[in-house]
Amino acid sequence: QGTRDHAPAQAALRDRLLSAVVSCFKRHGAAAIDTPVLELRETLMGKYGEDTKLIYELQDQGGELLALRYDLTVPFARYLAMNKVNNMKRYHVAKVYRRDNPATTRGRYREFYQCDFDIAGQFDPMIPDAECLKIVHEILSDLQLGDFVIKVNDRRILNGVFAVCGVPESKFIPACSTVDKLDKMPWEEVRSEMVGEKGLSPEAADRIGEYVQLHGGLDLIEQLLQDPKLSQNKLAKEGLGDMKLLFEYLALFGITGKVSFDLSLARGLDYYTGVIFEAVLLQQENEHVEEPVSVGSVAGGGRYDGLVGMFDPKGRKVPCVGVSIGIERIFSILEQRLEASGEKLRTTETQVLVATPQKHLLAARLKLISELWDAGIKAEMLYKKDPKLLKQLQYCEDTGIPLAAIVGEQELADGVVKLRDVATRKEVRM
């Protein structure tokens, strides 16, 4: 349940998509690492907040207690701590596992790919963070998914907002996860969850409401830096200062047009400590709609400066920032688009079919195809002793093989091969 096989056409599409993402990661100088699908249970516990219950555990068959990885970030942090790596730019494309309620039409599975790029190390502020946003911008532009916006916020700003609105520190995390729902429900509902379920005072909730419904650019950052309450809060001030620097760098990258400083962005995971971001596709359903409709998040990430320290025996910290591309949702979109276009993706790369027009020529086919393979040419033949020529040409048309190399009795006698262009039917002897 919640998993799926990929048939060749899907595997080919996925391959194309993953290649585009990986080539962007490589363009930014990332190296690949690989970690096991299995992790010790204790490695995963306490890292994901409420979602820990969604972790797949392995049966105790003797030996260590194991679980399937839930994301690629925690294993990366574990890797850095275990190998005492202080400094690394890596990507990792692999499957992760969540015992979530599957919603397969929207691309939500229990087994799914994640494509992560992360920068670990102590650097000057906001330079790696800006690069992560540049990567999201490049990938979403390359894939031509339509218009998108990258929402940016900072956990320090959010916590500062909670503090100046009179929320006790113990309630920052629950307040945060409620704010995160603002992309799916109106403020009124979020407010009532804050007051009802999370136990915030109505006054605190109202004050929070004034902040978290704000979004904008550099102007909003400047405005909040002047805000009489926020500007008194150390955390918020730090976060806003860094946000300003981030926007400066994003302007040099030329991508501020697609970036929105959005105070409603909170993100669910516990481990974020600074900048957070999330990219959503916008869908202009028709021209009369004023606000474009969001069709869901396709990339997300942020800064997590404390996670590596949780795995280090001495608590040695390695600041990290990273981005995860939501490949499954993008795959669903591309799949639907391909279907609508009627285009048929080739599932093989075969260049030439080795064919014979008469009987008793299997040996000639085997000899020729062997020569082609040894020369590095992608070649196939039918696994029949005496196939009809028509069947062989039909196979080329069905599978998109552009050429047929035909050896008949005449060609054998003359020591040549007849090369046929399947589409144009033109033939040359060679």
Add this chain to the structure above:
Amino acid sequence: QGTRDHAPAQAALRDRLLSAVVSCFKRHGAAAIDTPVLELRETLMGKYGEDTKLIYELQDQGGELLALRYDLTVPFARYLAMNKVNNMKRYHVAKVYRRDNPATTRGRYREFYQCDFDIAGQFDPMIPDAECLKIVHEILSDLQLGDFVIKVNDRRILNGVFAVCGVPESKFIPACSTVDKLDKMPWEEVRSEMVGEKGLSPEAADRIGEYVQLHGGLDLIEQLLQDPKLSQNKLAKEGLGDMKLLFEYLALFGITGKVSFDLSLARGLDYYTGVIFEAVLLQQENEHVEEPVSVGSVAGGGRYDGLVGMFDPKGRKVPCVGVSIGIERIFSILEQRLEASGEKLRTTETQVLVATPQKHLLAARLKLISELWDAGIKAEMLYKKDPKLLKQLQYCEDTGIPLAAIVGEQELADGVVKLRDVATRKEVRM
């Protein structure tokens, strides 16, 4: 235990190895498929003989009872049956899981990659089987692993041998798994296991011994086809007839020099029904050793005509033959060889480092690198506001970046970039 992280240098080597294997599979016209790491437990049970106890099971957390896949062959058969596919040439490169005793120095892990190529469908005999052997030959030759031999046998011949030696049919499988140990122990020990543990009569064991110590080529096939006892056995006769045909095709492929018909080859898995094969590397330890020493199996496979039918509600059969490349052992060999050579594998593909020779030029670097990325050029910069030029050039040397694009105050003023070849120190303004 028995799993490992791949650091960038290892990941890069593995990538190179997997690409070589996959490009061979594609050269033979295979399409990719993907199946989940998780399978229903019942799918895996009863397919692997004694090794079923090595399957990793997931904890029952409600819902289906799951296990981690043990190989890629059973999931492939399940896929064919579930999707009613009668005909497919596919490859699959993915990790599989076995709760075996790890022997990591010899490349035996609990999580490891398999690289499988399989041909499913009803075809004329031995044509797909011969292609599988050709593939093994191509891959082992391409990778330049040194001399190797591909041992070939047929389950039908083995069963015929057991029958004519007086083994009751119920003991074919245990006898088979004992014969399989002949590559690791001398005949005397195998014989005593047959008689002691497996309960064969000493006479039967002795008669088996006369057969299973034979190996050769077409001559041996001809000899056995004339064997007064074996030639009377229907199964053996079929197997020998097909073996003769196989050698004919392998001769056309020009690879009989590396193929040995070896009656001691049995292979452990239950599901094989016809041709079986296994490739081993030979190691000429020194010139005085007469027989080359085998360093273990690096590829194996065979025909399994009954497996798909086990998953089909109507028992509909789809004959299959396939090969699995033992990538982990090959990886160990390549890793040791690389280490011995002292060669350093680059872990990134960065073409150019964007550098500045003076302070206060971060903006210039960010602008230039952004242009390079947008033009598809693989570029990096240091994440510092004001790095020293020497540090920047040192980074190029450490990571193998061939070029540095330098923008200083003079270059900015002139509207040029200074491109420096890191190795030769030659510079051009452009």
